[in-house]
Amino acid sequence: MFIDVKETATLLSEKNNILLLCHSHPDGDTLGSATALAYALRQTGKNVTVKCGDRISPSFDFMFAEMVEQDFEPEFTVAIDIADTKLLGREFEGIYASKIDLCIDHHGSNVLYAPEIWLDAESASTAEMIYLLICELGVQITPLIASCLFTGVATDTGCFRFSNTTVRTFEIAAKLSALGADTYNIIQVFFETKTRTYAALEKLAIESMRYYCNDRCAFITVTQDMYRRSGSDESEVDRLANLPRQIEGVLVGVTMRELKDGSFKASVRTHGDIDASEICGRLGGGGHMGAAGCTLYGTKQQATNSLVKEIQDEITAFLAKNN
Amino acid sequence: MFIDVKETATLLSEKNNILLLCHSHPDGDTLGSATALAYALRQTGKNVTVKCGDRISPSFDFMFAEMVEQDFEPEFTVAIDIADTKLLGREFEGIYASKIDLCIDHHGSNVLYAPEIWLDAESASTAEMIYLLICELGVQITPLIASCLFTGVATDTGCFRFSNTTVRTFEIAAKLSALGADTYNIIQVFFETKTRTYAALEKLAIESMRYYCNDRCAFITVTQDMYRRSGSDESEVDRLANLPRQIEGVLVGVTMRELKDGSFKASVRTHGDIDASEICGRLGGGGHMGAAGCTLYGTKQQATNSLVKEIQDEITAFLAKNN
Numbered sequence: 144m145f146i147d148v149k150e151t152a153t154l155l156s157e158k159n160n161i162l163l164l165c166h167s168h169p170d171g172d173t174l175g176s177a178t179a180l181a182y183a184l185r186q187t188g189k190n191v192t193v194k195c196g197d198r199i200s201p202s203f204d205f206m207f208a209e210m211v212e213q214d215f216e217p218e219f220t221v222a223i224d225i226a227d228t229k230l231l232g233r234e235f236e237g238i239y240a241s242k243i244d245l246c247i248d249h250h251g252s253n254v255l256y257a258p259e260i261w262l263d264a265e266s267a268s269t270a271e272m273i274y275l276l277i278c279e280l281g282v283q284i285t286p287l288i289a290s291c292l293f294t295g296v297a298t299d300t301g302c303f304r305f306s307n308t309t310v311r312t313f314e315i316a317a318k319l320s321a322l323g324a325d326t327y328n329i330i331q332v333f334f335e336t337k338t339r340t341y342a343a344l345e346k347l348a349i350e351s352m353r354y355y356c357n358d359r360c361a362f363i364t365v366t367q368d369m370y371r372r373s374g375s376d377e378s379e380v381d382r383l384a385n386l387p388r389q390i391e392g393v394l395v396g397v398t399m400r401e402l403k404d405g406s407f408k409a410s411v412r413t414h415g416d417i418d419a420s421e422i423c424g425r426l427g428g429g430g431h432m433g434a435a436g437c438t439l440y441g442t443k444q445q446a447t448n449s450l451v452k453e454i455q456d457e458i459t460a461f462l463a464k465n466n
Numbered sequence: 467m468f469i470d471v472k473e474t475a476t477l478l479s480e481k482n483n484i485l486l487l488c489h490s491h492p493d494g495d496t497l498g499s500a501t502a503l504a505y506a507l508r509q510t511g512k513n514v515t516v517k518c519g520d521r522i523s524p525s526f527d528f529m530f531a532e533m534v535e536q537d538f539e540p541e542f543t544v545a546i547d548i549a550d551t552k553l554l555g556r557e558f559e560g561i562y563a564s565k566i567d568l569c570i571d572h573h574g575s576n577v578l579y580a581p582e583i584w585l586d587a588e589s590a591s592t593a594e595m596i597y598l599l600i601c602e603l604g605v606q607i608t609p610l611i612a613s614c615l616f617t618g619v620a621t622d623t624g625c626f627r628f629s630n631t632t633v634r635t636f637e638i639a640a641k642l643s644a645l646g647a648d649t650y651n652i653i654q655v656f657f658e659t660k661t662r663t664y665a666a667l668e669k670l671a672i673e674s675m676r677y678y679c680n681d682r683c684a685f686i687t688v689t690q691d692m693y694r695r696s697g698s699d700e701s702e703v704d705r706l707a708n709l710p711r712q713i714e715g716v717l718v719g720v721t722m723r724e725l726k727d728g729s730f731k732a733s734v735r736t737h738g739d740i741d742a743s744e745i746c747g748r749l750g751g752g753g754h755m756g757a758a759g760c761t762l763y764g765t766k767q768q769a770t771n772s773l774v775k776e777i778q779d780e781i782t783a784f785l786a787k788n789n
Contacts, residue, residue, distance in 0.1 A: 303626055303639075304653050310643045316626075317636035330627050338714045342672075349669055391661045 144260060148272070151261045152279040154245060155221075160190045162217035164239060166225045167197035167232030170381075171298030171333060173224035174199065176247070176269040178206040179291040180223065183282040190215040196235030200378055202332050206291050219244050222257060224269035226250035226429065247272060252420050252429040267307035270295025274315050286323030293324035294333070301385060302334045306433050341382065343373035348383050348398075355451045356395075359458050361387035362451075364443060365400040377402075384410040384434075394461065395422070395454045399439070399446065407439040407446040411454075417461050422453045467583060471595070474584045475602040477568060478544075483513045485540035487562060489548045490520035490555030493704075494621030494656060496547035497522065499570070499592040501529040502614040503546065506605045513538040519558030523701055525655050529614050542567050545580060547592040549573035549752065570595060575743050575752035590630035593618025597638050609646030616647035617656070624708060625657045629756050664705065666696035671706050671721075678774045679718075682781050684710035685774075687766060688723040700725075707733040707757075717784065718745075718777045722762070722769060730762040730769040734777075740784050745776045 146154065155161070163181055165173040174195070181191040190213045220242050225231065228240040246257035249272060251264035266272050270292045277284060277292075284292075296316055300308045303316070320326050337345065347369045353362045363383055370376050380400050388396030396412045409426075411419040412434050419435035426449065428437025439446035469477065478484070486504055488496040497518070504514040513536045543565050548554065551563040569580035572595060574587035589595050593615045600607055600615075607615075619639055623631045626639070643649050660668065670692045676685045686706060693699050703723050711719030719735045732749075734742040735757050742758035749772065751760025762769035 304658055306650050308649065310640055313636055313640035313643050317633055317640055320633045320636050326631065327629050335627055335708075335712050336714050337712045342713055346669075346672055349665075349672075385658075389658050389660045390665055391659050 144255070144258065146259055146261050148261065148275050148279050151245070151247065151259075151276055154259065155184060155219075155276075156187070156280065158189070158219040160215045160218040161192075162220045163191065163193045164220065164222050164225065164231060164235065164243070165193065165195040166230040167195070167235070169195050169197055169199055169203070171203070172268045172270055172295035174203050174206055175291040175293075175295035175298075176273045177223040178210065179270070179277065179288045179295075180221075180247075180273050181210065182285065182288050182291070183277045183280055185213075186282045187280070192217070194235070196232035203294075206287075206294070209287055222246040222248070223273075224248055224250075226253045228256050247276070250429075251431060252424070252435075265309075267305070267309060267312050268295045268299035270299065271311060271315055274319070284319075284322045286325070289319040289322040289324035290329060293319040293326055294329050297326075297330060298333055302330060307431070338375075338379065340373055340375040341379045344369060344375035344379060345383065345386075347373055348386065352387065352390075354393075356455050356458050358392055359462075360395045360397065360451065360454050361390050361393045362447065363387050363396075363398045364447070365398065366443075367401050367403065381410075384412060388412040388414065394458055395419075397450060397454070399443075399450070401443070407443070408436065409439055409446075409450055410434070410436050411450075413457075415461065415465075417457050422450075422457055425453050426450065467578070467581065469582055469584050471584065471598050471602050474568070474570065474599055477582065478507060478542075478599075479510070479603065481512070481542040483538045483541045484515075485543045486514065486516045487543065487545050487548065487554060487558065487566070488516065488518040489553040490518070490558070492518045492520055492522055492526070494526070495591045495593055495618035497526050497529055498614040498616075498618035498621075499596045500546040501533065502593070502600065502611045502618075503544075503570075503596050504533065505608065505611050505614070506600045506603055508536075509605045510603070515540070517558070519555035526617075529610075529617070532610055545569040545571070546596075547571055547573075549576045551577075551579050570599070573752075574754060575747070575758075588632075590628070590632060590635050591618045591622035593622065594634060594638055597642070607642075607645045609648070612642040612645040612647035613652060616642040616649055617652050620649075620653060621656055625653060630754070661698075661702065663696055663698040664702045667692060667698035667702060668706065668709075670696055671709065675710060675713075677716075679778050679781050681715055682785075683718045683720065683774065683777050684713050684716045685770065686710050686719075686721045687770070688721065689766075690724050690726065704733075707735060711735040711737065717781055718742075720773060720777070722766075722773070724766070730766070731759065732762055732769070732773055733757070733759050734773075736780075738784065738788075740780050745773075745780055748776050749773065 163177040165177050177193045181193050184191045222243045228236050243257045245259045247261050249266040249269050274292050348363045351364050384398045394414050399407050399409045413419045420430045423435035423437040426437040486500040488500050500516045504516050507514045545566045551559050566580045569583045572589040572592050597615050671686045674687050707721045717737050722730050722732045736742045743753045746758035746760040749760040
């Protein structure tokens, strides 16, 4: 069931007509990993296509610049950076959940739904794994492949700022940069450019910051009304997730956003060994040690309370252990 | 007059009793480079000390953790990351300006005041140069030296986000990380942690944002009153410098801060090949292509107008060339 990079390379080299699936609410890692692998496998003469059951932000358009359409019946389906078939999105889950042959992922919370799985929970991004896989395949890393992979490497580490960043992360960044990845422009787009509407949303979000648990927990709440007032929308909200944890003394930062159906999606970011995936797991969500998410129901106050309760327990345990 | 890394290593290896000078308003690069070089040279049995004519922020204390005091009469003085003796600060300029034997620097605007100079304007930081120098000296890079250097590498590239970041920057970051640099905590301190007072200042600064030159130029103005209202002070203001340039469509971002004497210090950040050091140079300042500074006099409005005028000229020329 668990396979390594060599076995993954061997398995893929034996197949043709390969479908690569990305998770819904697609990010730089799932898309960069899938497109890079597609370009690499196509170099070996295979038919490969990338699909995502959700809207893809135009900022990722460059990844598909050389993705000439290929018409074929998939015979091997690979889930890329997908911890759970739920994350395929409702429509794709119905179509593909039972058809996945291989999963390549770095989420420790992976529910092991695939018959074959290459899982490296120590890897900061799936893109780092795909870099190693392409090296194993012996295929040339073009500047476009390097840019796709660099996007995954940079976005899943918050541009080298999160605790998942390792020596290997910097080494691979150096290699991809040398291979022609458009590192500067990628970083500008995903980290250093704010639209006027995002800047307006950020201002409202910062004003919404509230503190709990003796200032050890900071909450930003983004409402549908804030989208209206700023001219922004949900596609820009992810970048707020890191802000509450940045405040000095804060151990757990939360960005909670109201969805159109009135429910709330919370992104939890933690410091030290406070486990965000444990907090979110108890509320039906999941993710990584330092970054996880869950969906909450009820009023804004009820949603906040239920999450603060779980966070308080983790912070109390953490402080007891470290004092 | 111009020497390279080998000649610099040879020159230093012939000397004992070495004084390393940092620039005033000291940052991670001048301090990290000087302390790293001091530790490295001390390993070879030399007396070396690091001096700065200005207050050093406590966030740099870790760099001096193993800097046992040595009492000696300096016989060789090296300016580290100092483009002009003016930048030594008034007191140190009086004492040391005529005594500098060697300058190690990466500022293209260096006024070439030293009899011997190793200048690499392509290097993103002086710390990258010191890394190469220490390798040339054949001295062991301890975890503390690696941390000092990593601080310079990270802070002078805006944590790998500025256009000065190269393949070599990532390679050296990987090497320093492997050698035990405390990369995560350094990045947390300098990029991912906001004091409550800084967060309050940032909020006021964002509210002060004004646009000029058809929205191609964004200005933040920080007044002494904002320090009072936020509880913050000048030691926290540098981090604001990058904010105006982040707004989509902005080519030149300015953070102008009121000093206690009523004058204004402007930090100019540019995109593309708009030369910030050219803009600031015309107003008596200097720096790099993408980041420079100058001091302005008169009322806030007069200071703003004189800078906007120079910026408008550069933006007009840039747009004419690129359209």
